[in-house]
Amino acid sequence: MLFDIDQSGKFGAHFFIQFSDLRDVNAAVTYGNAKKADVVAVEGGSACAIEVKTTQEARWVIGGTAPEPGNSIWVLVTTRRSRAS
Numbered sequence: 001m002l003f004d005i006d007q008s009g010k011f012g013a014h015f016f017i018q019f020s021d022l023r024d025v026n027a028a029v030t031y032g033n034a035k036k037a038d039v040v041a042v043e044g045g046s047a048c049a050i051e052v053k054t055t056q057e058a059r060w061v062i063g064g065t066a067p068e069p070g071n072s073i074w075v076l077v078t079t080r081r082s083r084a085s
Helices: 005-022
Strands: 026-029 039-043 046-055 073-078
Touching: 005 026, 005 039, 005 046, 005 073
Parallel strands: 046 073
Antiparallel strands: 026 039, 039 046
């Protein structure tokens, strides 16, 4: 499945929305209207902003260093099919 970068990001966010719904968590895609929040999720009385990173590559490219520790939530989605051995 090949997407351009914009489609890939939207696919990843919507994939996560479906995953959240299966676990009775309300979530919505921000469509770029919130900085560092691709999805906002609400469960009970708590809400959180989530960044969704999507790739079509065989491995994740995150640069030379890992992100600084913090309160950010990242969800990693791959659109690449695994190959059976």
